[in-house]
Amino acid sequence: MNITIGISDWKVCKSPDVLVTYALGSCVGTCLYDKTTGIAGLSHIMLPDSTAITADPGGVNRMKFADTAIDDMLKKMISMGASRSAITAKIAGGAVMFATRNDKFNIGERNITAVKAALSRLRIPIIAADTGLNYGRTVFFYSYTGRVDIKSTVHGVTTL
Numbered sequence: 408m409n410i411t412i413g414i415s416d417w418k419v420c421k422s423p424d425v426l427v428t429y430a431l432g433s434c435v436g437t438c439l440y441d442k443t444t445g446i447a448g449l450s451h452i453m454l455p456d457s458t459a460i461t462a463d464p465g466g467v468n469r470m471k472f473a474d475t476a477i478d479d480m481l482k483k484m485i486s487m488g489a490s491r492s493a494i495t496a497k498i499a500g501g502a503v504m505f506a507t508r509n510d511k512f513n514i515g516e517r518n519i520t521a522v523k524a525a526l527s528r529l530r531i532p533i534i535a536a537d538t539g540l541n542y543g544r545t546v547f548f549y550s551y552t553g554r555v556d557i558k559s560t561v562h563g564v565t566t567l
Contacts, residue, residue, distance in 0.1 A: 412436075415471035417450035417480045419487060422551040429545045431500030433515035435522045435538070436546040437477055438497040439531065440553045441489035447550035448480040454514070455521030473521035481529060496531050497555045497567045498522055499546050501538040515539065535567035 412418050412428040420426060422445030428436050431451065439448040450470065457472035469475040485491055501519035519538050526533055535555070537544065542561040549555075555567040 412449050412451050414451050415453045415468050417448060417470050417476055419446065419448040419480060419483045420550050421446055421487065424550050426548040426550065427546065431544045431546065432502050432504045433500070433518060435473070435498055435500040435515075435518045436544070437473075437480075437522055437526075438499075438546070438548045438555050439477075439480060439484060439494050440497070440548075440550070441484065441493045442495075442553050443493050444487075444489050445550055446484050446487050446489040447548055447553070448484050449546065449548045450476045450480050452476050452518060452522060455517045473518060473525050477522070477525045477529065481531070494531050495534045495553075496526050497535040497548075498526075498533060499537045499544050499555070499557050499567070502543060503539070503541050504543070537565055537567060 409425045410418050426449035428451045435452045437450045452473045453471045455473050457475045501515040503515050537557050542559050545558045547556040557565045
């Protein structure tokens with residue numbers, strides 16, 4: 408069964424389901440996988456840092472941010488039986504969709520950096536990546552193999 412992940416969303420599944428997220432521009436798709444159990448998670452992260460939000464943190468969608476979404480998704484995977492020490496990551500997206508001279512507005516690069524920092528903090532190794540540049544991506548994550556297919560109009564299909 409295909410399970411669709413929207414913007415600022417994440418889902419976890421067991422083999423043989425397929426996780427799919429569409430139209431990653433500056434957003435980053437983070438795939439977490441435990442090959443021993445076939446438990447997989449995919450997040451569609453929109454922004455790097457939840458601490459920059461000044462509004463009521465209780466009303467913030469934690470799935471939107473790299474620093475909270477990955478933590479929450481990992482907890483769900485472990486509660487489903489994933490082995491913490493067996494989990495690896497593959498990431499995609501983080502494109503520069505609009506030319507700018509100000510790095511503050513390069514959300515794609517900031518998202519990539521934040522995802523890498525969150526994974527490093529959690530000691531989850533990144534085993535493959537397709538990030539940056541200037542084009543959108545769609546991610547298909549196959550929980551029965553751990554394969555990630557990235558589709559784009561620029562490069563067709565790339566497999567991680």
